[in-house]
Amino acid sequence: MPAAMPSRMNRRLAVVLSVVGLHVLALWALQSGLLRRAVELVIPVQVMAEFIELPQPEIEPQPPAPPVATPTPPQPRPRPVAPPLPRPLAAPSPEPMPLAPVVPPAPPAPPPPAEPVQAAAPPAPPAPPAPPRIELPSSSAAYLNNPRPPYPPLSMRLGEQGKVVLRVFIEVDGTASRAEVGTSSGYERLDQTAVQTALRWRYVPGKRAGVPEAMWANVPIVFELRYAQ
Template identity: 65%
Template structure:
């Protein structure tokens, strides 16, 4: 006569995790076609190797939106063919030279909508000539997130006697 099998050591359940973990349970009822009177210990269930999904992290507050990508207007593109302003004849004779910085509002179509003097050359004739020329120029419009938008841009115009 055999000694009854020793009970298997109790497996302590792991601390509760967010995702339920399937466990194998020994069924004490014999199979319908199993011989009676003979008890054999069942081998321990193989460990379950399926990964358990981690608990979803608490939703983080939404990140602030990225700053909009801004592309400034441009007049450098070669295909725009913006000619230099003509030098006023009287300014040439009087030896007037200087740099005018214009503040230009460039529309979504690339056309100047408004031209203001940001910094004068010191000579009204040169300033006026620069304004008139730039009003005829065409620009690549500024863009915000890829969409054309009217923007102000500084445009320097140099008058240098050669």
């Protein structure tokens, strides 16, 4: 092994000397125009120098690292494109309306008058006493024994008959002081006979609140031929 080291050093030294000599020769060839020949000579020397170099330890290349998968960002979804809206048609401008006359605002209504305070109503007067009971005179009492009126003979022959209503003023003692025809029978003879009969009759006097009082009364007298026969 020690003997082999000087031989290698000699080879390297020879190679170095040859390379230096080749460079010197190349410079000279450049100056003298022999560049191509120098190039041909240099190439074998370089190949030889490569073969003479000591073998270098082989370094195993490391396997390349697996590529890291970069996450791809999610692609945004395309937004739906709305269909274009139809353009509104230009409406014809309406004709200007005539301006209404400006009416001035009405004056505010006056406040309502305050209601007068009503005084306390006076107490109601006492109810008037009930009117006294009035009893009209009557000629139909059985105890009076008034006779029937006489039938005029001429009226009987002529067939006169009817009803007479007399207004008779009856005194307190039950006698008649006045008598007048209220409703005629249609025959003068019958009416006068009824008046004379009413003045002779007796009556039950009228009363006011139970006290006898002179007053008017209606007295009917009927003339019928069947009663006279």
